[in-house]
Ligand code: SF4
């Protein structure tokens with residue numbers, strides 16, 4: 272059998288996913304569409320269904336969305352809605368149910384419109400990260416999801432099934448984290464673009480895991496043969512903020528075209544959701560609720576966990592600077608950029624820049640100019656550069 276190149280595989284993984292899901296569906300399998308990293312994939316797997324992250328990273332569906340939604344919404348919401356209204360996301364068309372959460376306002380109101388023509392369940396994500404009663408409510412929402420799926424898919428979700436799903440997802444997350452940690456090598460053996468492509472849409476797809484193992488071993492091979500992917504003095508960048516996806520990696524592309532290397536993406540499209548696993552020793556539903564509730568999205572208040580994670584990433588990846596991606600009209604990440612910038616500059620003692628943009632290519636040159644100037648500043652400041660210090 273011809274050896275599959277994991278880099279080619281992940282560049283076109285959607286085709287493999289589509290083939291797999293189409294067959295699975297034809298055989299009577301159930302599919303759940305999801306949008307957000309708060310959605311606990313374990314519960315769908317325990318229900319014998321497949322959770323699929325729905326499309327929302329292309330600029331092409333935005334004009335369609337703007338026929339209904341206001342144009343001053345974040346591109347992620349508009350793109351997702353455009354896929355829905357133009358019926359161009361094959362996974363959404365095949366989905367038996369869509370499960371969403373109350374994260375940001377734009378999404379919540381979008382779900383209301385979608386629910387008119389799709390079986391859609393919204394989980395109430397309570398957003399006070401330090402509140403015990405908020406976590407208790409989140410647990411009850413996940414217990415409710417169990418009941419919803421049991422009824423919808425005519426199955427019984429037992430603790431044993433949940434535990435098996437936890438073990439599976441822990442393996443998947445561990446493998447993804449191992450791949451993301453490869454970015455910590457200095458000089459670099461893997462590019463930010465290569466790492467951006469490995470965030471696949473389907474959980475529990477064995478081919479992805481096999482390809483991920485191959486990806487990791489190819490990068491380790493590069494390390495053995497000292498095959499670097501950037502100049503030894505290339506500035507090392509941590510990307511934080513809003514998530515990217517296939518078709519919306521513009522900023523990563525620009526940073527790397529300008530001669531730097533994105534060593535880690537802190538966002539939901541990067542290391543954040545796989546940084547910790549579900550505790551396998553606790554009651555399954557409680558352990559799942561706790562792990563997902565700890566996700567450090569800007570919709571949470573306070574969101575100190577994001578800064579703690581950035582501190583840990585700074586220690587592991589030894590970046591020269593932090594770039595904060597804010598999708599236009601994403602109020603929570605935009606406002607949070609103030610505290611993020613303060614933390615990076617004052618506590619990590621590192622340069623920081625915020626880039627506010629959308630999915631279009633029209634501001635590419637303008638962003639390039641800003642990123643080039645930022646990288647120049649990093650290079651000039653290197654002589655007196657101190658190691659990241661967490662105080
Ligand atoms: S950034 Fe927040 S809303 Fe977006 S996917 Fe992550 S957790 Fe969900």
Ligand code: SF4
Nearest residue numbers: 345347375513598601
């Ligand atoms: S980028 Fe911001 S506004 Fe857009 S969906 Fe995510 S949290 Fe909501």
